[in-house]
Structures are given as structure tokens and as C-alpha cells.
Amino acid sequence: MKRFRESYLKKLHIGSLTTESNVFMAPLAGYTGYPFRVMCRKLGAGLCFTEMVSANGLKYNDLATAKLLYTDAAESPKAVQLLGCVPSAFEYACKGSYTADYAVVDINMGCPVPNIIKNGEGCALTGNLPLAARIIEACKRSGKVVTVKCRPGMNPDKIVITEFARMCEDSGADMITVHGRTRNMMYDGEPVYEYIAAAKRAVHIPVIANGGICSEEDAVRMMENTGADGVMLARYGLENPLIFAQLTGRETGDTKLSLLMEQADLAESCFDELAAMDYIKKLASYFMKRMPGTKSGRQAMYQCGNMQGLRAILVQAFAETEA
Ligand SMILES: Cc1cc2nc3c(=O)[nH]c(=O)nc-3n(C[C@H](O)[C@H](O)[C@H](O)COP(=O)(O)O)c2cc1C
Incomplete structure (x- = not known):
């Protein structure tokens, strides 16, 4: 079997940031708090994201929301994911004290949950490119590294990934992560490599591939079939964080x-x-x-x-x- 670390492992330049590896841990609501992120970094993950945090919640000083941003010196670099659909709320959240420690802001444009979609947030933004562009530009005004996590579209009849990826790059995004499932697939079924490959062909910024990676073999296959610049693990990262050490060749005596x-x-x-x-x-x-x-x-x-x-x-x- 081809080894990820021999064939695909590399540092990644994302705007002004260079990550130690191109193996990332996804944002996962309820899980990717400070302890989990520190563990994944120790095991070789190049970037680990907070769970989605409401931009509006930060604007209105919601304490439960602010608590999700707990971090400490042991975590570096720090990456926060924001959810919302109001550009001014994103700008406020990125420039405010709650996210001051975070060098990277990821924008959630992939969440498929009905309430979120109804609000025009998450994956709904793949159907509103002008608003998505204004959100990215608003975040960029903070001077932080800005990344976008998205899906290829709402359903197989609404695949927008090529124009969406170009819009992200044109609006100043420094990286995009594509979860290769459409919104109607939620979290089930095989991610479609071609959607991720289309994003990679469309832009010059790094494209990270996400969805269904449950082994080194899956990670290698994902890289081979998409041409992506790196992989993002999600549920399997929770199940077996030692996968980060396996993919990056990090020596660890951990069990x-x-x-x-x-x-x-x-x-x-x-x-x-x-x-x-x-x-x-x-x-x-x-x-x-x-x-x-x-x-x-x-x-x-x-x-x-x-x-x-x-x-x-x-x-x-x-x-x-x-x-
Ligand atoms: C419990 C759970 C919570 C999630 N929370 C978030 C989130 O806060 N932000 C986000 O962008 N994606 C979230 N996701 C989606 C994952 O980041 C990832 O895109 C998805 O699980 C596909 O990857 P996988 O097949 O490797 O799990 C969540 C998924 C699950 C299962």
C-alpha cells in the first residue's frame, strides 16, 4: 500500500500561515473543544478547528457561545469556525476580542441541518454566491487567514462547486475544504471525488478534501482521485485520533x-x-x-x-x- 507520509505529506501554505502537515481535523459540534484539538495537534494534525460558533452569538455576547472558544497557549495555530449569514456579524466576530487569539477563521458553508438551511446559513450559502462573497470579504477585513468549508451544492441538480470555488478565491479566501457530499446526502453515502477534483482544477489556493476517510488507504485514495492539497478527517478522527500519527509518521507511544x-x-x-x-x-x-x-x-x-x-x-x- 502507498503510504500517505511518503507520497502526499507536506507542509501547507495558507495565506500567511504555514502548517506542519496537510492532515487536518474537522470542526465537529460537541467534540472539537480545546482538549481534543490539542491532542490532534500533538499527534500530527496540521490544523484543528473549533466547532461551529455562531457569529451572531458572539456579536450579542452570548456566554455559552463565547465558552466554545476556550483555548490556551498549548494550542498553535488556532483556528475557529464561524456560522452565520450576516456579513457585519462576521466582521464584528473576526475583529472582536473573543476571536483575538485565533489566527485562522473558517466559514461554515456546508452545514446541512434544516434549521440552519432555513436561516440561509451553512450549505444554503452555496445557493447565494453574492452573499457568500460578502461574508468572505467581511472576514478578510480582520487581517486573519480566512478559509471556507463547503459542500459541492444542495443536491446533484445544483452542483455549483466550480463557480463557488472561484468565488471564494476571488473574494480573498486563503483555502477551501470541500466535503464531497451534497446537502441532501447529509452525512451518508460515498463522497464524490469528482466534485472535489473540480474545485481543485478551478483555483490556485489550497483545496482540502473531506468526507468518508476512515483509514490510511481512504486518505491515499482521496488524494489520488481528487488532486487535493490535503485531507480533513472528521468522524474517524474521533474514533481513532492515532490515525493522525499514522498519516504524518509522528512517533508516539500513545494508546x-x-x-x-x-x-x-x-x-x-x-x-x-x-x-x-x-x-x-x-x-x-x-x-x-x-x-x-x-x-x-x-x-x-x-x-x-x-x-x-x-x-x-x-x-x-x-x-x-x-x-
Ligand atoms: C457530530 C458532528 C458534528 C459536526 N459539526 C460540524 C461543525 O461544527 N462544522 C462543520 O463545518 N462541520 C461539522 N460536521 C461535518 C464534519 O466536519 C464533516 O464535514 C463530515 O462529518 C464529513 O466527514 P466524515 O465523513 O469524515 O465524517 C459535523 C459532523 C458530525 C457527524
């Missing part, structure tokens, strides 16, 4: 269990106990996916009400499978 214990420490240091437990349970549950013999561990985990007990349950569940 899933050691990563979980480290995540528990980090989560406790920056979240309250309830939030830390909630996060560790969700993460451990992803880690256990496709791991046989973890049913009882999973049940015990969900019934557990304190961090110390949770740690003990995880040690037992993973020690058995990782022995």
Missing part, C-alpha cells in the same frame, strides 16, 4: 487509553466536572466503536457519576482490549 486519560486531565482543567464527564463519555464511546467486548464497559461508563470512577471504568475497558 487509545493513554489518550483518554490525558483528555480526562485536560478536560478537568478547563471544564466543570459535569461537562468534563459528558465529553469523556462521548469521546470514549467513539473510541469504543468497532471494538468488540466493550458493551459492559460502555454501560458502566454511562451509569458513572464522577470522574474518578469513570477513569477506573475506562482503564478496565481498554486495558482488556489493548493488552
Whole structure:
């Protein structure tokens, strides 16, 4: 098998930023908080994005929204993803204090969720190129590196990826990530390589390929078939973050269990106990996916009400499978 690190691994120039690798971790609502991002960076991911954060929420000083932006010195570079459809709200969010630490702003133009689409946000912006352009220009006025994450269009009859990618570049975007599924596919089915390849042919800025990468083989196939400049992992990055070390050739003695214990420490240091437990349970549950013999561990985990007990349950569940 072709190795990603031998054939495709490289640093990437994105505007004024150079990333250590071209393997990125996607924004994932409910998961890609500070602890998770720090772990992926340690394992070789070149960029890791916050979950989508409402530009309007920041404009109106919504505290729950601002909390999603927690970060610390251990994270570098920092990349935030914003969601919305009002250019002035994006400009305010990019220039304001909440995002001051973040060098990169990614604009969500791919979210398929009905409420978001109804508001004209997320993937709906692939159907409104003039507004999408004004949002990118508004973000660029902050001087930050600006990237866009999008889908090829709303459905197979509305594929706009070529003109959309050109619009992004013309409006000043420094990189685009294409999730190769149309909005009607939501998160299921095979991503279409050709949509990503079309974006790559249309622009000179880096194009990152996303969707359905669950192994090194998938990552290699994605690069081969799209000509993309890098890959972005999403759900599989949650299931097995060690994939970042595998793709980038980073030496690590880590196991899933050691990563979980480290995540528990980090989560406790920056979240309250309830939030830390909630996060560790969700993460451990992803880690256990496709791991046989973890049913009882999973049940015990969900019934557990304190961090110390949770740690003990995880040690037992993973020690058995990782022995
Ligand atoms: C639970 C969950 C949360 C997500 N949250 C976001 C988000 O906040 N912003 C975003 O751009 N995409 C979000 N996505 C989409 C992913 O970033 C990614 O594009 C998608 O899962 C396809 O990649 P995959 O097939 O490798 O998982 C989310 C997906 C899932 C499953």
C-alpha cells in the first residue's frame, strides 16, 4: 500500500500561515473543544478547528457561545469556525476580542441541518454566491487567514462547486475544504471525488478534501482521485485520533487509553466536572466503536457519576482490549 507520509505529506501554505502537515481535523459540534484539538495537534494534525460558533452569538455576547472558544497557549495555530449569514456579524466576530487569539477563521458553508438551511446559513450559502462573497470579504477585513468549508451544492441538480470555488478565491479566501457530499446526502453515502477534483482544477489556493476517510488507504485514495492539497478527517478522527500519527509518521507511544486519560486531565482543567464527564463519555464511546467486548464497559461508563470512577471504568475497558 502507498503510504500517505511518503507520497502526499507536506507542509501547507495558507495565506500567511504555514502548517506542519496537510492532515487536518474537522470542526465537529460537541467534540472539537480545546482538549481534543490539542491532542490532534500533538499527534500530527496540521490544523484543528473549533466547532461551529455562531457569529451572531458572539456579536450579542452570548456566554455559552463565547465558552466554545476556550483555548490556551498549548494550542498553535488556532483556528475557529464561524456560522452565520450576516456579513457585519462576521466582521464584528473576526475583529472582536473573543476571536483575538485565533489566527485562522473558517466559514461554515456546508452545514446541512434544516434549521440552519432555513436561516440561509451553512450549505444554503452555496445557493447565494453574492452573499457568500460578502461574508468572505467581511472576514478578510480582520487581517486573519480566512478559509471556507463547503459542500459541492444542495443536491446533484445544483452542483455549483466550480463557480463557488472561484468565488471564494476571488473574494480573498486563503483555502477551501470541500466535503464531497451534497446537502441532501447529509452525512451518508460515498463522497464524490469528482466534485472535489473540480474545485481543485478551478483555483490556485489550497483545496482540502473531506468526507468518508476512515483509514490510511481512504486518505491515499482521496488524494489520488481528487488532486487535493490535503485531507480533513472528521468522524474517524474521533474514533481513532492515532490515525493522525499514522498519516504524518509522528512517533508516539500513545494508546487509545493513554489518550483518554490525558483528555480526562485536560478536560478537568478547563471544564466543570459535569461537562468534563459528558465529553469523556462521548469521546470514549467513539473510541469504543468497532471494538468488540466493550458493551459492559460502555454501560458502566454511562451509569458513572464522577470522574474518578469513570477513569477506573475506562482503564478496565481498554486495558482488556489493548493488552
Ligand atoms: C457530530 C458532528 C458534528 C459536526 N459539526 C460540524 C461543525 O461544527 N462544522 C462543520 O463545518 N462541520 C461539522 N460536521 C461535518 C464534519 O466536519 C464533516 O464535514 C463530515 O462529518 C464529513 O466527514 P466524515 O465523513 O469524515 O465524517 C459535523 C459532523 C458530525 C457527524
